[in-house]
Amino acid sequence: MSLYPDVQRKAQEELDRVVGPNRLPDFEDYHELLYIKAVLLEAMRWMVVVPLSLPHRVIRDDEYKGYIIPEGTIVNPNIWAMLHDPEDYPEPERFNPDRFLKDGKLNPDVRNPLTLAFGFGRRVCPGRHLSDGSLFMMIASVLHTFDIHPVIDEDGKEYDPTSEVITGLISAPERIPCRLTPRSKNAEELIRQLSTT
Numbered sequence: 001m002s003l004y005p006d007v008q009r010k011a012q013e014e015l016d017r018v019v020g021p022n023r024l025p026d027f028e029d030y031h032e033l034l035y036i037k038a039v040l041l042e043a044m045r046w047m048v049v050v051p052l053s054l055p056h057r058v059i060r061d062d063e064y065k066g067y068i069i070p071e072g073t074i075v076n077p078n079i080w081a082m083l084h085d086p087e088d089y090p091e092p093e094r095f096n097p098d099r100f101l102k103d104g105k106l107n108p109d110v111r112n113p114l115t116l117a118f119g120f121g122r123r124v125c126p127g128r129h130l131s132d133g134s135l136f137m138m139i140a141s142v143l144h145t146f147d148i149h150p151v152i153d154e155d156g157k158e159y160d161p162t163s164e165v166i167t168g169l170i171s172a173p174e175r176i177p178c179r180l181t182p183r184s185k186n187a188e189e190l191i192r193q194l195s196t197t
C-alpha cells in the first residue's frame, strides 16, 4: 500500500462508505467490500506466495501437448508465470486491483488468481479458505484503521519493499519498512478497544 497510495485511498473510501467510522469490518461486509476483494486478488497475483507451488512426481508416463513426461519426472508448476501472463493480466507487473472489476462487480472474464495461487488438483492447498478469509479480514481491518506511508531510505528515496524479496519455496518481501498511523480519533479508539477485548 505504501507503493500504491491510490489503491489505498480507494480501498479506504469503500470501507468508509460500507463500514463507517464506528466499527471494524466483519464478515457481514464481505459481499459489499468488492474493492477490498479485488485488492486481495491482486495481492495474491502480484506477489505469488508459492511461486513454483510444491513439486509433484509423475506416477505413470504422461503426455501434454505433444511433450512426453516419463514416470518419475518431478514437475514444478510455474504459478508465478501463470499469474504474470500478460494475456490474462495485461501489464502484469503493475499492482492494479481494478483489473478484476467491471460495472461494479467482480469481472467473471478475468481469471481468478485464487484458482492458481493455492495449487490445483487433488493436492490443492487445504488452507485456502482459511487464508482467503483471514487475508480479507486483515486487509479490510488494517486499511480501515491505519494509513500506511512509505519510509525514506538512506539515499532519500521512498523505500520499495519489493527490492528485497525472499527467494525460495515461499516468496515475500524480506523487510517491510513502512509507517502506520491511525486514520482518525475514531480509528484509534477502535484499535484500543480491540486490544482490551
Ligand code: HEM
Pocket (backbone or CB within 6 Å): 049, 050, 053, 054, 117, 118, 119, 120, 121, 122, 123, 124, 125, 126, 127, 128, 130, 131
Ligand atoms: C496465502 C496462503 C497460502 C498459500 C498461497 C498456499 C499455497 C499452497 C500451495 C501452492 C500448495 C501446493 C498445492 C499443490 O501441491 O498443488 C499448498 C499446499 C498445502 N498447504 Fe497451503 N497455502 C497457504 C496457506 C495455507 C494454510 C493457512 C494452511 C493450513 C492451515 C496450508 C496448508 C497446506 C497443506 C497441508 C498443503 C499440502 C497439501 C497436500 O499436499 O495434500 N496452507 N499450499
